[in-house]
Amino acid sequence: xxxxxxxxxxxxxxxxxxxxxxxxxxxxxxxxxxxxxxxxxxxxxxxxxxxxxxxxxxxxxxxxxxxxxxxxxxxxxxxxxxxxxxxxxxxxxxxxxxxxxxxxxxxxxxxxxxxxxxxxxxxxxxxxxxxxxxxxxxxxxxxxxxxxxxxxxxxxxxxxxxxxxxxxxxxxxxxxxxxxxxxxxxxxxxxxxxxxxxxxxxxxxxxxxxxxxxxxxxxxxxxxxxxxxxxxxxxxxxxxxxxxxxxxxxxxxxxxxxxxxxxxxxxxxxxxxxxxxxxxxxxxxxxxxxxxxxxxxxxxxxxxxxxxxxxxxxxxxxxxxxxxxxxxxxxxxxxxxxxxxxxxxxxxxxxxxxxxxxxxxxxxxxxxxxxxxxxxxxxxxxxxxxxxxxxxxxxxxxxxxxxxxxxxxxxxxxxxxxxxxxxxxxxxxxxxxxxxxxxxxxxxxxxxxxxxxxxxxxxxxxxxxxxxxxxxxxxxxxxxxxxxxxxxxxxxxxx
Ligand code: ADP
Numbered sequence: 001x002x003x004x005x006x007x008x009x010x011x012x013x014x015x016x017x018x019x020x021x022x023x024x025x026x027x028x029x030x031x032x033x034x035x036x037x038x039x040x041x042x043x044x045x046x047x048x049x050x051x052x053x054x055x056x057x058x059x060x061x062x063x064x065x066x067x068x069x070x071x072x073x074x075x076x077x078x079x080x081x082x083x084x085x086x087x088x089x090x091x092x093x094x095x096x097x098x099x100x101x102x103x104x105x106x107x108x109x110x111x112x113x114x115x116x117x118x119x120x121x122x123x124x125x126x127x128x129x130x131x132x133x134x135x136x137x138x139x140x141x142x143x144x145x146x147x148x149x150x151x152x153x154x155x156x157x158x159x160x161x162x163x164x165x166x167x168x169x170x171x172x173x174x175x176x177x178x179x180x181x182x183x184x185x186x187x188x189x190x191x192x193x194x195x196x197x198x199x200x201x202x203x204x205x206x207x208x209x210x211x212x213x214x215x216x217x218x219x220x221x222x223x224x225x226x227x228x229x230x231x232x233x234x235x236x237x238x239x240x241x242x243x244x245x246x247x248x249x250x251x252x253x254x255x256x257x258x259x260x261x262x263x264x265x266x267x268x269x270x271x272x273x274x275x276x277x278x279x280x281x282x283x284x285x286x287x288x289x290x291x292x293x294x295x296x297x298x299x300x301x302x303x304x305x306x307x308x309x310x311x312x313x314x315x316x317x318x319x320x321x322x323x324x325x326x327x328x329x330x331x332x333x334x335x336x337x338x339x340x341x342x343x344x345x346x347x348x349x350x351x352x353x354x355x356x357x358x359x360x361x362x363x364x365x366x367x368x369x370x371x372x373x374x375x376x377x378x379x380x381x382x383x384x385x386x387x388x389x390x391x392x393x394x395x396x397x398x399x400x401x402x403x404x405x406x407x408x409x410x411x412x413x414x415x416x417x418x419x420x421x422x423x424x425x426x427x428x429x430x431x432x433x434x435x436x437x438x439x440x441x442x443x444x445x446x447x448x449x450x451x452x453x454x455x456x457x458x459x460x461x462x463x464x465x466x467x468x469x470x471x472x473x474x475x476x477x478x479x480x481x482x483x484x485x486x487x488x489x490x491x492x493x494x495x
């Protein structure tokens with residue numbers, strides 16, 4: 001069925017990103033907005049925009065009935081959910097379809113399977129996909145947890161079955177810590193997801209997070225669009241992403257791509273999706289989860305493949321066959337993305353509220369800024385504090401890093417603190433430049449005082465070492481310490 005008018009059930013940069021492609025495809029666009037977003041760029045960009053409620057997401061962007069009512073009233077025949085909010089809610093997908101509209105995404109059944117980490121593991125286990133060693137069932141009680149932990153061996157990771165955004169995840173290095181960490185994981189799982197179910201995995205040491213983008217149509221054609229390297233993380237959440245990964249060679253790429261396609265087959269997937277893997281130092285890769293939506297970091301894949309992923313999502317939703325096969329897809333150069341947040345990296349990344357007094361984005365060849373803000377706008381306190389994604393594309397990785405440094409220098413923001421100085425610090429770090437980093441890079445190497453002065457890499461290492469020793473003396477894990485300090489409203493919706 002031809003899509004005539006799309007309602008984008010989202011806000012900010014991703015709403016604008018989707019509306020732009022829809023317009024290029026000659027599709028009518030309908031935006032929705034809350035009180036906080038009435039002056040937003042995407043609202044003015046859309047052909048039509050409808051106010052759907054107060055700023056609080058539960059009364060606007062998460063309000064299924066209201067959004068469906070607007071889609072009907074304004075005669076949209078498709079809904080694109082973006083990422084976050086309702087994008088991974090099978091009930092919303094089901095109601096959209098029952099209302100006679102096209103849901104731009106997979107079936108509610110595939111979403112339901114992949115939305116639960118344990119159900120997802122069960123589904124893929126028949127397809128020869130390697131899972132992180134652990135118990136593929138929920139923990140019953142403390143005794144059960146102790147038995148499983150002994151069996152797989154410490155250190156372990158306790159995870160929420162319904163997990164997302166790195167929440168409900170607790171590392172346990174020693175049996176004496178398991179009781180406390182289990183209680184914390186359960187209570188965080190309950191408060192964040194309304195589901196207290198947790199399970200145990202082996203903690204992979206020196207891991208890398210590498211994910212594969214896939215596209216699957218309704219005619220059994222599935223391709224992968226190579227990997228994204230997402231190991232630069234803070235509190236288990238991505239902050240810098242790139243494609244291709246400096247760690248992945250052609251053989252590993254082919255093996256991971258094949259595995260990702262198998263995962264898609266395991267849940268009869270249709271649309272754009274991302275299969276996430278954790279990779280150990282010996283290049284063994286283990287399935288973590290599948291995200292059944294467009295990812296925040298999708299632009300790096302678009303830059304290296306030349307494929308507009310939103311366009312492909314729309315084409316697939318209309319029932320069209322993929323216009324390319326695996327052999328048609330090639331990697332061109334290197335792309336990198338930094339997430340620009342309204343947070344203060346010198347003050348434990350605390351959200352920084354206020355008005356964007358100056359807002360000048362970088363320009364020039366190979367630069368893409370996906371943002372939803374303009375000079376003079378306030379950053380609303382109700383949603384994720386991401387201001388923009390700054391993406392660069394160059395011939396190779398070292399040129400991409402140089403381009404990113406230049407772009408960061410050119411980005412001028414005042415009125416709020418941002419993470420740009422932190423991203424610049426990463427770009428200058430020798431370990432990042434070497435490509436030999438793991439998900440522990442920030443925890444091991446970053447100390448806020450490094451942003452105050454322009455330190456050399458050697459000086460930075462000394463500051464990091466002193467900081468690590470200090471924390472060890474306090475018997476504290478730097479990541480867990482940050483976890484405890486950073487419980488605030490804004491972080492709840494991060495993807
Ligand atoms: P979420 O859905 O909450 O984002 P994921 O399962 O995708 O959770 O994991 C988020 C991050 O946590 C990973 O990118 C990785 O850095 C870390 N992680 C997850 N599982 C493991 C593991 N078994 N060992 C080590 N690190 C892990």
